[in-house]
Amino acid sequence: xxxxxxxxxxxxxxxxxxxxxxxxxxxxxxxxxxxxxxxxxxxxxxxxxxxxxxxxxxxxxxxxxxxxxxxxxxxxxxxxxxxxxxxxxxxxxxxxxxxxxxxxxxx
Amino acid sequence: xxxxxxxxxxxxxxxxxxxxxxxxxxxxxxxxxxxxxxxxxxxxxxxxxxxxxxxxxxxxxxxxxxxxxxxxxxxxxxxxxxxxxxxxxxxxxxxxxxxxxxxxxxxxxxxxxxxxxxxxxxxxxxxxxxxxxxxxxxxxxxxxxxxxxxxxxxxxxxxxxxxxxx
Numbered sequence: 001x002x003x004x005x006x007x008x009x010x011x012x013x014x015x016x017x018x019x020x021x022x023x024x025x026x027x028x029x030x031x032x033x034x035x036x037x038x039x040x041x042x043x044x045x046x047x048x049x050x051x052x053x054x055x056x057x058x059x060x061x062x063x064x065x066x067x068x069x070x071x072x073x074x075x076x077x078x079x080x081x082x083x084x085x086x087x088x089x090x091x092x093x094x095x096x097x098x099x100x101x102x103x104x105x106x107x
Numbered sequence: 108x109x110x111x112x113x114x115x116x117x118x119x120x121x122x123x124x125x126x127x128x129x130x131x132x133x134x135x136x137x138x139x140x141x142x143x144x145x146x147x148x149x150x151x152x153x154x155x156x157x158x159x160x161x162x163x164x165x166x167x168x169x170x171x172x173x174x175x176x177x178x179x180x181x182x183x184x185x186x187x188x189x190x191x192x193x194x195x196x197x198x199x200x201x202x203x204x205x206x207x208x209x210x211x212x213x214x215x216x217x218x219x220x221x222x223x224x225x226x227x228x229x230x231x232x233x234x235x236x237x238x239x240x241x242x243x244x245x246x247x248x249x250x251x252x253x254x255x256x257x258x259x260x261x262x263x264x265x266x267x268x269x270x271x272x273x
Contacts, residue, residue, distance in 0.1 A: 008218055
């Protein structure tokens, strides 16, 4: 159970790929909502890492990784609510959600 | 590695890729919901039942619905004229590929030295509840305060302002 075929490496590689996909989405899309979706994908990839290390780590009964993932899910929910509220507020001011058209701070 | 893992990984990665690549925002929201569901199933596959069901409740139940609401409220379902990708998309793609290369290299290089627990951990929801109100009670209270503040803040930010200069 060493090297590439180990379960932990598989989960970590999936999480790394998902993180890279989320980062690419956040960096390349023009719509603000898609950027938020990319950020959510990155947070989810981090959660998968935490759960995988909790499962294959030496002391799963200590619940550290599990607790970190649960609190991370709660914080991500709060972040999504505030982020989407901001997008709706910006849309009401500028009538667009395209990030390269939102180029001034004064609404 | 079981075949179930490969199926779930393909589902998650495919959902994430579709969410980033599709043109219509509503399709992107559906694809990201598929990715969230795949991640919840991966959590269940990792014997983390509580986190898996919390993922389903919070992400599929709340975040996906919020994203759909935001898309419909901002008329995001209409296609933009200048394409869906930003003019500097190549730079973003190179950065993301570089990040994945570094992360994948680090995982493949270091996973041989990590000790691996093969036995299934026997952690029940009762244990998690006891830990939440015992050792982790202060973070729990802080998260409760954060969620309250975020809810009020989101409502205030998105609230319609009738007066004042635009």
